[in-house]
Amino acid sequence: MTHPNSAPDPQKLQDIAADLIARARRAGADSAEASVSESRTTELSVRDGALEDIERSESLDAGVRVFVGARQAGVAFSDLSEHGRSLTIERAVAMARLSPEDPFSALAEAERLCTNPPEIAMFDPTQWSPEELEARSIDVEQAARAIHGVSKTDAAFASFGQGAAAYATTTGFNQGWRKSMFSYGASVIAERNGAMERDYAATAARRPGDLRTTLDIGTEAGERTARRVGPQKIDSGVQPVVFDRRVATTFLSALCGAISGPAVARGISFLRNKLGQPVFAPGINIVDDPHRDWGHSSCAFDGEGTVNRRSNLIEDGRLTTWLLNSAASRQLKLAPTGHARRSMGGAPGAGPTNLHLEAGKQSREAMIGTIDSGVLVMEMFGPSLNSNTGDWSVGVSGYRISKGQIDHPVSEITVAGNLIDIFARLIPASDLEFRGSVNSPSVLVDKLSVGGL
Numbered sequence: 001m002t003h004p005n006s007a008p009d010p011q012k013l014q015d016i017a018a019d020l021i022a023r024a025r026r027a028g029a030d031s032a033e034a035s036v037s038e039s040r041t042t043e044l045s046v047r048d049g050a051l052e053d054i055e056r057s058e059s060l061d062a063g064v065r066v067f068v069g070a071r072q073a074g075v076a077f078s079d080l081s082e083h084g085r086s087l088t089i090e091r092a093v094a095m096a097r098l099s100p101e102d103p104f105s106a107l108a109e110a111e112r113l114c115t116n117p118p119e120i121a122m123f124d125p126t127q128w129s130p131e132e133l134e135a136r137s138i139d140v141e142q143a144a145r146a147i148h149g150v151s152k153t154d155a156a157f158a159s160f161g162q163g164a165a166a167y168a169t170t171t172g173f174n175q176g177w178r179k180s181m182f183s184y185g186a187s188v189i190a191e192r193n194g195a196m197e198r199d200y201a202a203t204a205a206r207r208p209g210d211l212r213t214t215l216d217i218g219t220e221a222g223e224r225t226a227r228r229v230g231p232q233k234i235d236s237g238v239q240p241v242v243f244d245r246r247v248a249t250t251f252l253s254a255l256c257g258a259i260s261g262p263a264v265a266r267g268i269s270f271l272r273n274k275l276g277q278p279v280f281a282p283g284i285n286i287v288d289d290p291h292r293d294w295g296h297s298s299c300a301f302d303g304e305g306t307v308n309r310r311s312n313l314i315e316d317g318r319l320t321t322w323l324l325n326s327a328a329s330r331q332l333k334l335a336p337t338g339h340a341r342r343s344m345g346g347a348p349g350a351g352p353t354n355l356h357l358e359a360g361k362q363s364r365e366a367m368i369g370t371i372d373s374g375v376l377v378m379e380m381f382g383p384s385l386n387s388n389t390g391d392w393s394v395g396v397s398g399y400r401i402s403k404g405q406i407d408h409p410v411s412e413i414t415v416a417g418n419l420i421d422i423f424a425r426l427i428p429a430s431d432l433e434f435r436g437s438v439n440s441p442s443v444l445v446d447k448l449s450v451g452g453l
Contacts, residue, residue, distance in 0.1 A: 007125060008038040008164035010176025016080060017168035020064050023089045025170060029066035029096065031107050033169045033304075035344050036062045041161035044133040046141060047153045051134055063345025066092045070101040076345030104327040105347060108304040110171045112336060117300035121293040122179040123162070124207035133158040133184075136214055140186045143218025144201075149190045149226035154198055156218075158184035167342065173305040182208050185217055190225040197228035197409075199379075204436065206294045224378070227399075231411035234400055234452040240374035241415055241448045242367055242401070245431055247380050248440040252286065252355055254385060254392070254419055259319065261328025261339070261350045263387065270390030270420060271319065279319045280423050286314035288339075290353035297353040297437040303342030311337075313352070325350040356439040359432035364442040367429055369404040375450055376401055377415065390419040414451040422448070 013036040024032035037060075044054045065074040066089075073095035077088045128136075141156035159182070166176035185202025201221035203212040243251075257263065258271040271279065280286075289310040290299050302308045304326055312320060322332070325340035325348050340348040368376065381395035393416035400407040425445050432441040 007123070007162045008040065008178060010164045010166055010178050013038060013164055013166035014168065014174050014176040016062065017166045018174055020062060020085060020089065021168050021170050023085060024064060024066045024093065027089050027093045028068065029093050029170075030068055031170045032064060032066045033107060033167070034062065034064045035165065035167050035342055036060075037163065037165040037344070039161060039163035041159060042128070042130065042133065043157065043159040044130060044137060045155045045157040046134060046137040047155060049138055049141065052155070054130055054133075061344060063343070064089065064092055065345065065347065066096050067106060068093065068096040070103055070105070071096045071099040072102060072105050072347070073099050074343075074345040074347065102327075104330045106326065107169050107171050108306045108326045108336070108340075112306040113169075113171065113173045114175075114301035114305060114307045117175060118291055120291055120298050120300055122177065122206055122295075122298055124180045124182075126160075126180075126182075126208055127162070128158070128160040128182065133160070136184045139214035140184055140218040140221070141188075143215045144186045144188045144222035144225075147219065147222025147226050149192060149229060150188050150222045151191045152189040154187035154189055154200075156184075156186040167303075167305055169305060175301065175305065177300065180206055182206070182211060184211070184214060186221045188221050188225050190222075190229045192229040195229055197225060197231070199225040199228055204296070206296070210294060228397070228409050231397065231409040232400070234375070234410050234413060234450070236452045237450060238447050239450055240371045240401075240444060240446045241450065242364065242371070242374065242376045242442060242444050244376065244378050244398070245429075245433070245440055245442045247377055248357075248443045249436075249438040250380060250383065250394075251419070251422070251426065251443065252357060252438050252440055255286065255313070255423070256323060256352050256355065257387065258390075258419075259313065259322050261322045261324035261332065261337075264322050265328050265331040268387050270386075270388060274319050275322065277319060278317045278424075279420075280314050280317040280426060282317045284314055284317045284426070284428070285312050285358040286355070287311070287358065288313055288352040288355050290338075292354045295354035295434075295437075299353055302338045303340035303348045306336060306338050306340065308338035308353070313355075323350045323352060352438075354437060356432065356434065357428055357441065357443075359430045359441045360428035362427075362429055364429040364431050367427070367442070367444045368401055368406065371401045372403060374401040375399070375410065375413070375415070376406060385419070392417060392419050392422070410452075416449045416451065417445070
């Protein structure tokens with residue numbers, strides 16, 4: 001259902017961004033960039049079929065980064081009145097004059113700017129009323145509570161939001177965009193013989209038609225929770241571990257941290273000497289696709305306004321690139337890759353957009369069927385990573401695998417290894433689904449250290 005409330009207007013934000021960089025030049029900055037964003041979100045939660053909380057939030061924020069010679073300073077602020085803009089710009093320029101010189105920081109070169117951005121579907125005009133949000137929350141809760149063993153609702157929720165943003169530079173770039181997001185889910189509690197466990201399921205998408213059904217989400221939340229009751233301990237040892245697709249994305253996030261240009265430039269990456277070399281097994285591809293319609297992190301250009309494109313970060317197992325912003329590319333003396341990530345009022349970082357590990361040929365069930373004794377990991381807690389060496393450990397819960405079958409639930413165990421070795425041994429299953437910004441099928445690592453009793 002569409003309601004009459006107007007959505008955030010990108011053109012209004014582009015006008016504000018243009019005004020901010022003009023003010024920066026008048027205040028003495030040699031160059032400047034400005035980001036402006038507006039968002040409107042409504043969130044609602046229910047418990048036991050009754051409304052528990054509803055919250056509406058609206059924000060309008062801006063950030064500027066100014067350069068005086070090789071010196072820079074950035075400020076984020078929300079007072080966009082005439083006085084607020086003038087005072088913020090004056091302070092930013094004054095801060096820049098006192099900052100240390102940085103020979104690598106500057107705006108992206110004008111010839112690299114995206115002058116003809118592609119059209120990417122990111123905005124659906126549908127708006128959900130509070131009554132619609134409540135109805136979806138109740139539907140999810142009812143589906144979850146219908147599962148045998150589920151006794152309580154932690155929270156069932158639904159939300160929708162609309163946002164717009166703009167980015168402008170004194171090198172001639174000024175573009176805006178608009179996006180939407182819809183979601184619902186539930187967290188429930190199951191009990192048996194005094195033991196209690198909690199789990200959840202949720203779905204989020206840029207348009208309602210891409211959401212999983214409320215019945216599907218509620219049923220998943222209830223079944224996941226009910227299966228977790230009564231976990232047991234297991235013996236320690238080296239054994240095969242299967243990571244559910246919901247947690248397997250951890251490995252992709254760790255990879256991106258290790259191939260981030262700023263990290264490589266500082267020498268604090270366990271993959272710093274691996275560019276162009278095999279890192280995963282042959283046949284493994286990891287794809288970054290910024291232009292995917294309705295993608296959670298789609299963008300027509302990167303965070304510095306430069307051209308971006310689909311690329312294989314890992315191709316046939318080999319590491320093909322670093323994730324570079326302008327500063328890191330200058331420091332490493334490499335061509336920029338279009339992976340700058342915008343920071344409101346600060347220097348841009350570097351990272352992926354819509355990232356996924358391509359699916360393998362074997363189903364997760366078939367993988368489990370090959371394991372005589374192992375672990376299926378469903379949830380992770382408190383991961384620890386040494387970014388210099390790749391040594392990694394994490395607390396997990398999930399299920400014991402015995403003779404090719406999922407056996408009893410397990411908890412209070414740890415899984416540990418070195419990510420260089422884990423990447424090389426990782427085998428993807430066939431169950432890839434696109435549910436967020438980072439997506440992975442379930443994966444198998446045939447030998448990992450598991451700490452139990």
